[in-house]
Amino acid sequence: DIQMTQSPSSVSASVGDRVTITCRAGQNINKYLNWYQQRPGKAPKLLIYAASRLQNGVPSRFSGSGSETDFTLTINNLQPEDLATYSCQQTYSNPSFGGGTKVEIK
């Protein structure tokens, strides 16, 4: 199975800040990388697919980049409702998730 490593495990930032989360794959996964947001007590929500494509209805302050083994999720102009855990997922082979990054608002 392909190991997915996210960093940091948690981050605290202020409203209006930019937050960057990274995800590293254990092998080349091309661009088969998705990002999900999970707000407290809620089901996961798809944010980004194919590394950089914004899911319909997701605010444009969210963006994704990367390919092969290194990927980034960026949240620009952090909002209070962005308090959540963000997880990456590879679907290049047997799907697997990263460990998650908890975003807290200062």
Add this chain to the structure above:
Amino acid sequence: EVQLVESGGGLVQPGGSLRLSCVASGFTFSAYTMNWVRQAPGKGLEWLSFITGDGESVLYTHSLKGRFTISRDNAKNSLFLQMNSLTDEDTALYHCAREVDGSDSSRLDHWGQGTLVTVSS
């Protein structure tokens, strides 16, 4: 509106079995691959299994070691997960999720709220 509603969770003793269900609405169920994903308390998401729309192909994460079986009934818009030989490590919130496949992507675009499974004596 796409809706996925899981049920069947509960408290079960170690070594016991449980069958989870997920009822879908708002889309043509048989046209979509469906997945099960779980989240143990304080842990990250763990992908478990998928089944194609026609039910012909299934895949499981290696760690399940044959204890779980995914199935579906397209006539009833339902997805199932039969779980056997349960251990405390199977305690988690279990989500079903719809998969969308593209030429260069595969993603879970709708998720249910989950059903809680607690394995304890």
